[in-house]
Amino acid sequence: MAKYIHFLMGLTLLALAPICLxxxxxxxxxxxxxxxxxxxxxxxxxxxxxxxxxxxxxxxxxxxxxxxxxxxxxxxxxxxxxxxxxxxxxxxxxxxxxxxxxxxxxxxxxxxxxxxxxxxxxxxxxxxxxxxxxxxxxxxxxxxxxxxxxxxxxxxxxxxxxxxxxPAPNNTFQTILTKFKLQGLDIVDLVALSGSHTIGNSRCVSFRQRLYNQSGNSQPDFTLDQSYAAQLRTRCPRSGGDQNLFVLDFVTPKKFDNSYFKNLLSFKGLLSSDQVLVTKNTVSLELVKKYAADNDLFFEQFAVSMIKMGNISPLTGSRGEIRKNCRKINA
Structure with missing residues (x-):
């Protein structure tokens, strides 16, 4: 009996034990x-x-x-x-x-x-x-x-x-993926971390190209929902208004959720670097569909990918220093 209780306690501890971080x-x-x-x-x-x-x-x-x-x-x-x-x-x-x-x-x-x-x-x-x-x-x-x-x-x-x-707003899908891979991050991390665009703003200068001249041929980006594009043009003109701010997720702009992915499937991603997750790669498209359908799955992967990103080449031990003032190195 004592052995059985010990075994059960062991299972409980295993269940409670966090993944080694x-x-x-x-x-x-x-x-x-x-x-x-x-x-x-x-x-x-x-x-x-x-x-x-x-x-x-x-x-x-x-x-x-x-x-x-x-x-x-x-x-x-x-x-x-x-x-x-x-x-x-x-x-x-x-x-x-x-x-x-x-x-x-x-x-x-x-x-x-x-x-x-x-x-x-x-x-x-x-x-x-x-x-x-x-x-x-x-x-x-x-x-x-x-x-x-x-x-x-x-x-x-x-x-x-x-x-x-x-990664820049107008980079190709392949360029963005390469930039992630150089940091030890993969396509799953790329899609999950892009989900951070469920909150925050972007400036007109970051997506103007999509509205007026996507491929250098004076044509808009046709992967952008045209009624949404017309709405954006009212405050992001061909010239001027560079710093005008637009929410990245127009559905729930202040709430961290999976609306971002749903917007991409409706071709209403604000940045070209967002929309290419749906239009340029089948693996990323499937991931977008999964996160759009399951908020918990998105949250789970976002947390995992953030820990992974936070572990890119940190200085530890005696390398670097502990700055007294974050804006300047210690004297």
């Missing part, structure tokens, strides 16, 4: 409990400041999520995107994907400032961004996941990496 990196492991002793309130502090920022401006959830993505695709998840330009550093904030569009830096500054008071030079800016991306997703109604921690901050930035590695 320890990710081996060059200098050590990333693991969720990294700050449990050195800064036990770290996650609580990040969450409270992100919650305050999102309550003030809903759009901030998408901005913080995007910041983590734009950081990880350049030299790995090392907070290089946060560095301002100095004599020795040319900031990634100047790159085409980030100029006039990357935002949320002040929220990261506020979190860093609070954490420096709580536990000086302990929590990296890179980990702050990973946690803020998760908290933003949850606050918008999306899935949660356990964030592996222990990243350190880079001592440099890469303007060329930012210009070349981050």
């Amino acid at each position: 320890c990710h081996k990196t060059y200098g050590g492991y990333l693991y969720p409990q990294f700050y449990d002793r050195s800064c036990p309130r770290a996650q609580e502090i990040v969450h409270s400041i992100v919650a305050k920022a999102v309550a003030k401006e809903t759009r901030m959830a998408a901005s913080l999520l995007r910041l983590h993505f734009h950081d990880c695709f350049v030299k790995g998840c090392d907070a290089s995107i946060l560095l301002d330009s100095t004599g020795a550093i040319t900031s990634e904030k100047r790159s085409n994907p980030n100029r006039n569009s990357a935002r949320g830096f002040e929220v990261i500054d506020e979190i860093k400032s609070a954490l420096e008071k709580e536990c000086p030079q302990t929590v990296s800016c890179a980990d702050i961004m990973a946690l803020a991306a998760r908290d933003s997703t949850v606050l918008a109604g999306g899935p949660s996941w356990v964030v592996p921690l222990g990243r350190r901050d880079s001592k440099g930035a890469s303007l060329s990496g930012s210009n070349n590695n981050i």
Whole structure:
């Protein structure tokens, strides 16, 4: 009887045990409990400041999520995107994907400032961004996941990496997939992570080509629903209005859900880089159909893919540093 109870307890523990979220990196492991002793309130502090920022401006959830993505695709998840330009550093904030569009830096500054008071030079800016991306997703109604921690901050930035590695709105499907594969991500990650476009905005300049001159022949993109296109043209003219903002998901713009995928199947994806998931590849089309039909499946895969993305080439061990100020390297 005692053996049987022991066996049952073992099964229960197995059922409760999380999938190992320890990710081996060059200098050590990333693991969720990294700050449990050195800064036990770290996650609580990040969450409270992100919650305050999102309550003030809903759009901030998408901005913080995007910041983590734009950081990880350049030299790995090392907070290089946060560095301002100095004599020795040319900031990634100047790159085409980030100029006039990357935002949320002040929220990261506020979190860093609070954490420096709580536990000086302990929590990296890179980990702050990973946690803020998760908290933003949850606050918008999306899935949660356990964030592996222990990243350190880079001592440099890469303007060329930012210009070349981050997928652009007008890239072909193959180019986007190649950019994901170079980061160790696959087609499933590509489709699931594109689902982050269920929240947030895009500027007219990012999709104008689709409305007026998709292939350089003065013709619109016919894979875009024409009544939707006509609606978009009213605020995105042939010239001017570059910075006019449009919601990426017009059905539930502030809610993290699978409407994005349903929109793609109705040919109402705002960006060309969204719509190609349906028009250019049968594998991605099938994934879009699956996520459009099953919100839980989308949430599950999004969480898995975010953990995977957050593990792109982190600095660990003695590599990099823990910046005191996320905008500049330590003196």
